[in-house]
Amino acid sequence: MKFSLVIAGLLSLGLVGCTTTPVQQTAAKFEKVYEIPNLSQAKIYDGVRQWYAVAYGSANAVIQYEDKAVGTIIGKGNMKYPCVGVMDCMATANARIEFTSRMDTKDGKVRVSYDSLRYKVPSTIVSGIRYPEVDNPVVEGSKIANNTLQALDAMSSDMVSKIQNNEKISSNW
Numbered sequence: 001m002k003f004s005l006v007i008a009g010l011l012s013l014g015l016v017g018c019t020t021t022p023v024q025q026t027a028a029k030f031e032k033v034y035e036i037p038n039l040s041q042a043k044i045y046d047g048v049r050q051w052y053a054v055a056y057g058s059a060n061a062v063i064q065y066e067d068k069a070v071g072t073i074i075g076k077g078n079m080k081y082p083c084v085g086v087m088d089c090m091a092t093a094n095a096r097i098e099f100t101s102r103m104d105t106k107d108g109k110v111r112v113s114y115d116s117l118r119y120k121v122p123s124t125i126v127s128g129i130r131y132p133e134v135d136n137p138v139v140e141g142s143k144i145a146n147n148t149l150q151a152l153d154a155m156s157s158d159m160v161s162k163i164q165n166n167e168k169i170s171s172n173w
Contacts, residue, residue, distance in 0.1 A: 028138045030114040030152045034160045037108055038151035041071050044105040047163030048073055055159070064100075071105035081119065081144070084149035095121045097138065099150050110163075112156040119144050 001011035010072060045068055053059035062075040094114055098120055102113040117138035124131050138145045 006120075018120055025137075027115070027138040028117050028140045028142070028149060030117075030149050030156075031111065032153065032156060033109055033111045034156065035109050036160060036163060039108060039163070041105050041107045042068070042165060044107075044110050045071050045073070047166060048103045048105060048110060048159070050166065051159045051162055054162075055155075073103045075101050077101055079151065079155070082147045092121070094124065095119060095134075097151075099152075110160065112151050112159070117145070117148060119148075 039047075049059055049063075049066070052062055052073070056062045056075075056077060058077075062077050063073055064076055065074040066072065076098070078098040080098055081092050083089035083092045083095075096119075098116075098118045100116040101121045102111075102115075103110040104113075104140050119134065119136050119138050121134040123133040138148055
């Protein structure tokens, strides 16, 4: 009897070490430096601020912090989830990506960063079935992250193009 108790005790101690550790998932981020030749830090900063105002309808509603002397603007924003393909777009019709953006300007360049990315879908009722709200971090390497990072790169490239074009337009009138 004692022998079986000792064996059972040893087995239970051995099984304690058999638990699995959860896989750590890394939050997705976007950071890229864009060259804007022949423009001063002040002009690039003003261009970024104007872009916020046009892209989001109101810079004041988005910008959380700004320092013109340093050349930094930090804002909170969101965009429609950039779905790819008919099935993906049907399944994610109401999905949005929320993020924190940071723009750091210097003479001739802007560093664009997006982090704290969250995938959000509001609660919905379809055919009498209630689906709960979804609010998850965007995880590096996922399909959602890949689609989102490509869209953020395109949006940032568009911002840089607009800054360059606005500078040409305002100097030629």
